[in-house]
Amino acid sequence: METITLSIDGKNVHCPQGTSILDAADQNGIKIPRLCHHPDLKPFGACRICIVEDEKSGRLMASCVTPAAPDMQVLTDSPTIIKHRRNIVRLMMAEHPESCLVCSKGNRCQLRKIATELSLAQTDLYPMHNYKPLEQANPFITRDLSKCILCGKCIRADHELVVVGAIDYHFRGFKSRPSTVHDVPLEKSSCSFCGSCVSICPTGALLPNNTTHAGTPEKESPSICGFCGVGCSLNLGIIDNQVVEINPSSFKDSSNGSTLCVRGHFAHDFLNSQARLSNPMIRKEEELEPVHWDEALDLVADRLTEIKKRFGPTSIGFFGSSKCSNEENYLFQKIARVLMETNNVDNGGYLTGRSLISWLDKQTEGGWRINPLPSLENAESIVVVGANPTHSLPVVSYYIKRAAKNGTPVIVIDPRRTDMARSSSVWLPISPDKDVELLNCITAKLWKKFGHDSNFIDRFTEGITQFSDGLSSFNAKRLCVEAGVEMEALERAVEMLAGKKIAFVIGHGILQQRNGSHSIEAIFNLSLLTGSLGHKNGGIYVLAKENNQLGAGDMGAIPYALPGCQLINNEVGRKQWEKNWAVKLSPDPGLNMIRMIEEAENGNLKALFIMGENPLRSLPQRERVQKALGNLDFLVVQDILATETHKVADVVLPGAAFSEKGGSFTNLEGRIQSFEPTVPPPGEAKPDWEILDLLYGRMGSSETYSSLEKIREEIHHLVPMYEETGLDGRISWVKNTSRMGVFSPEGKGEPIPFSPIASAENGKSHAGYDFKAILGSQRHHLGSGTRTSHSARICGLESNGEVELAPEDGAELGLEDGDIVRISSPSGSIAREVKVNRNLVQGLIFVPVAFHNNDALQLIELTRLNKAGMKECWVKIERQ
Ligand code: SF4
Numbered sequence: 092m093e094t095i096t097l098s099i100d101g102k103n104v105h106c107p108q109g110t111s112i113l114d115a116a117d118q119n120g121i122k123i124p125r126l127c128h129h130p131d132l133k134p135f136g137a138c139r140i141c142i143v144e145d146e147k148s149g150r151l152m153a154s155c156v157t158p159a160a161p162d163m164q165v166l167t168d169s170p171t172i173i174k175h176r177r178n179i180v181r182l183m184m185a186e187h188p189e190s191c192l193v194c195s196k197g198n199r200c201q202l203r204k205i206a207t208e209l210s211l212a213q214t215d216l217y218p219m220h221n222y223k224p225l226e227q228a229n230p231f232i233t234r235d236l237s238k239c240i241l242c243g244k245c246i247r248a249d250h251e252l253v254v255v256g257a258i259d260y261h262f263r264g265f266k267s268r269p270s271t272v273h274d275v276p277l278e279k280s281s282c283s284f285c286g287s288c289v290s291i292c293p294t295g296a297l298l299p300n301n302t303t304h305a306g307t308p309e310k311e312s313p314s315i316c317g318f319c320g321v322g323c324s325l326n327l328g329i330i331d332n333q334v335v336e337i338n339p340s341s342f343k344d345s346s347n348g349s350t351l352c353v354r355g356h357f358a359h360d361f362l363n364s365q366a367r368l369s370n371p372m373i374r375k376e377e378e379l380e381p382v383h384w385d386e387a388l389d390l391v392a393d394r395l396t397e398i399k400k401r402f403g404p405t406s407i408g409f410f411g412s413s414k415c416s417n418e419e420n421y422l423f424q425k426i427a428r429v430l431m432e433t434n435n436v437d438n439g440g441y442l443t444g445r446s447l448i449s450w451l452d453k454q455t456e457g458g459w460r461i462n463p464l465p466s467l468e469n470a471e472s473i474v475v476v477g478a479n480p481t482h483s484l485p486v487v488s489y490y491i492k493r494a495a496k497n498g499t500p501v502i503v504i505d506p507r508r509t510d511m512a513r514s515s516s517v518w519l520p521i522s523p524d525k526d527v528e529l530l531n532c533i534t535a536k537l538w539k540k541f542g543h544d545s546n547f548i549d550r551f552t553e554g555i556t557q558f559s560d561g562l563s564s565f566n567a568k569r570l571c572v573e574a575g576v577e578m579e580a581l582e583r584a585v586e587m588l589a590g591k592k593i594a595f596v597i598g599h600g601i602l603q604q605r606n607g608s609h610s611i612e613a614i615f616n617l618s619l620l621t622g623s624l625g626h627k628n629g630g631i632y633v634l635a636k637e638n639n640q641l642g643a644g645d646m647g648a649i650p651y652a653l654p655g656c657q658l659i660n661n662e663v664g665r666k667q668w669e670k671n672w673a674v675k676l677s678p679d680p681g682l683n684m685i686r687m688i689e690e691a692e693n694g695n696l697k698a699l700f701i702m703g704e705n706p707l708r709s710l711p712q713r714e715r716v717q718k719a720l721g722n723l724d725f726l727v728v729q730d731i732l733a734t735e736t737h738k739v740a741d742v743v744l745p746g747a748a749f750s751e752k753g754g755s756f757t758n759l760e761g762r763i764q765s766f767e768p769t770v771p772p773p774g775e776a777k778p779d780w781e782i783l784d785l786l787y788g789r790m791g792s793s794e795t796y797s798s799l800e801k802i803r804e805e806i807h808h809l810v811p812m813y814e815e816t817g818l819d820g821r822i823s824w825v826k827n828t829s830r831m832g833v834f835s836p837e838g839k840g841e842p843i844p845f846s847p848i849a850s851a852e853n854g855k856s857h858a859g860y861d862f863k864a865i866l867g868s869q870r871h872h873l874g875s876g877t878r879t880s881h882s883a884r885i886c887g888l889e890s891n892g893e894v895e896l897a898p899e900d901g902a903e904l905g906l907e908d909g910d911i912v913r914i915s916s917p918s919g920s921i922a923r924e925v926k927v928n929r930n931l932v933q934g935l936i937f938v939p940v941a942f943h944n945n946d947a948l949q950l951i952e953l954t955r956l957n958k959a960g961m962k963e964c965w966v967k968i969e970r971q
Contacts, residue, residue: 197307230887320635322758369774412703416754434681444602458829477600542589544622876941892942
């Protein structure tokens with residue numbers, strides 16, 4: 092692009108043609124005030140604060156919407172400009188209520204800041220207050236539209252960034268304001284309460300609820316969201332050592348830009364919950380009593396050492412956390428393997444599809460991992476399978492919706508007409524049993540229509556002949572008839588995908604599904620056939636539910652692999668770690684979480700150390716799990732909140748939340764993000780790595796780490812995938828160590844084989860259980876809801892976790908909204924209110940998890956998790 096030269100305030104500046112005057116000034120350190128402009132939004136030119144003067148022509152222009160032109164002589168603060176800018180602000184102030192002293196926007200109000208810069212201390216025009224009633228009925232956002240300056244930033248954030256369309260300008264003239272369709276309250280609109288409008292509002296018109304009059308945060312510190320696998324960058328607003336406000340940190344190249352979701356923005360009030368654990372405790376005479384750290388740590392070290400001596404290393408289990416940091420999971424599994432000599436170590440990622448992630452790691456030697464989210468917006472096509480990111484990982488849905496808005500074909504394969512399906516080009520509603528067949532039919536059709544990438548196949552894969560022979564057995568017409576999918580929709584999807592690279596977005600409808608392993612093979616084969624794997628505008632995005640699901644596995648908090656995904660039964664990898672740690676390691680994989688519970692039931696597991704997980708809420712069949720935990724000789728729980736599990740522990744160790752400690756998380760893109768402590772933990776609580784380090788010294792290690800940096804350094808030196816980890820707190824990426832040609836910059840290396848075509852298991856219902864129940868999250872809660880159920884704002888929502896069913900099923904059973912039903916499976920039953928949802932197909936019901944102490948998991952059989960996921964089961968419905 093041609094570079095032009097112009098003068099701004101007497102300084103010669105150069106910029107590419109087409110750059111706005113405002114951007115040219117910004118790029119050269121010349122500050123022009125603005126209210127309606129934001130770098131992530133399209134220029135709008137509404138507020139006119141950014142006016143500048145062309146000295147040559149005397150023309151006044153809004154610099155945000157005027158392109159810089161060669162030889163312009165721009166003045167940003169000439170007497171004429173200052174006069175006009177003052178007049179604009181005077182008019183705004185005349186309309187603005189005089190409540191600045193009690194406005195929580197405080198010194199961050201950009202209108203007030205600009206008024207001060209222009210020496211406009213008082214309104215000298217006749218006040219024309221445009222009074223509007225305060226709206227704060229919902230638990231998240233307070234709207235005081237009396238303070239709205241009509242900059243349109245909230246509307247544009249809603250339309251351009253999160254693509255929801257909940258608000259727009261309504262009414263005309265003096266009455267004009269942002270409003271929902273039909274001016275209904277926000278809670279009755281399609282607003283998802285992501286809070287992006289709140290963060291971007293320049294005045295106090297939009298503020299987080301419950302913090303009114305909390306005042307301006309004393310400081311803002313950067314951090315990383317502790318909820319889902321997107322790992323959004325945050326700014327924590329702090330008053331009196333408490334996090335009182337959260338906004339996106341909006342730095343360039345973050346995973347979330349200027350957006351967050353309702354959890355990241357508003358649910359972090361759980362950090363200040365009364366339920367935070369603040370003292371170490373020991374069970375004495377049936378009650379947990381606060382004790383000094385030394386007493387609690389000595390007891391843990393002594394009892395675990397004694398049990399190991401008496402019953403052997405395999406009598407002890409360690410259940411780590413996909414919410415704790417890489418450093419903590421590394422140290423946790425090291426204590427298990429090196430000091431306790433057991434491979435019985437697992438983490439909560441087990442519950443959310445780890446086995447399929449491990450399969451992908453194995454097939455590609457980890458090469459599939461690095462997929463930056465911004466690339467989704469440049470994808471040639473997107474296929475969303477078994478995922479509803481609008482609820483599970485909302486920031487991912489923003490990327491997909493923005494791509495769809497720009498014309499990228501988006502194909503959604505899901506039995507429910509989700510919000511994602513409504514934004515798609517083609518929705519293929521298919522029962523989870525038929526996913527595999529459908530994906531294989533698409534692959535077969537693309538092969539037949541020459542929609543594949545033969546160059547990629549020749550260069551990077553092997554086994555195409557055998558694979559393509561197997562495709563001939565798929566009959567799309569028969570599938571469409573059997574599955575109730577329109578053939579025309581399938582043809583349209585194939586047409587859209589032919590010759591294009593595909594970005595696959597897969598979620599828990601695959602990861603936690605009975606046929607998930609075959610679905611992932613079908614997706615993988617399709618990604619090879621179309622040359623999408625490893626392509627910068629394609630690839631496979633796995634929606635990791637927990638913030639450090641991938642990192643916990645990479646750090647070896649899994650029973651079958653050492654840090655760096657080295658399989659424990661691989662002699663070369665194991666020997667390397669024996670050398671690294673100067674110990675002998677058992678080659679036998681340990682017990683996963685479910686097997687640990689089974690062995691506790693059998694009396695073979697004697698002690699369990701749980702860090703940052705709440706199995707009494709997150710595992711199915713609570714009574715059974717409780718009985719198993721009750722069978723143990725010794726149970727240690729290290730956590731930040733009072734949980735169902737901490738109540739049955741022998742020793743409780745209070746840990747620190749992400750905002751109170753340092754560490755790093757690895758997000759779903761393969762991005763390793765470091766964070767630092769911003770506030771102290773409550774009471775006596777300590778960072779989890781520090782607790783583990785204190786135990787490390789007490790349990791037989793001659794040396795301790797004494798600092799987080801030393802643990803980081805060890806990971807950096809010993810785990811090749813993490814050798815680029817930022818020791819200085821900078822962001823880094825998981826290193827690509829795959830030897831496969833497709834992931835090598837030179838395109839040289841091993842070929843990737845196509846996987847054998849498998850047919851899916853047919854999910855037969857049990858007699859009398861005629862409905863298939865899909866269990867899933869709603870956007871306000873995450874996972875089992877242990878943390879979000881301690882958020883006052885999330886609990887302030889009116890939702891009661893209603894079970895959703897199709898209108899035809901409602902009519903047949905004589906059920907209407909609000910009726911109470913009992914849902915039963917062969918494993919258990921729950922009572923719920925009913926909500927009729929026309930986006931469901933007949934015979935399918937949706938049961939939201941996390942509500943009512945996550946009792947929905949009673950419908951699943953515990954040991955089924957060893958073979959399949961916990962996303963679906965057969966149930967019957969009876970009116971109560
Ligand atoms: Fe946090 Fe995930 Fe929401 Fe981002 S999308 S704010 S990481 S919960």
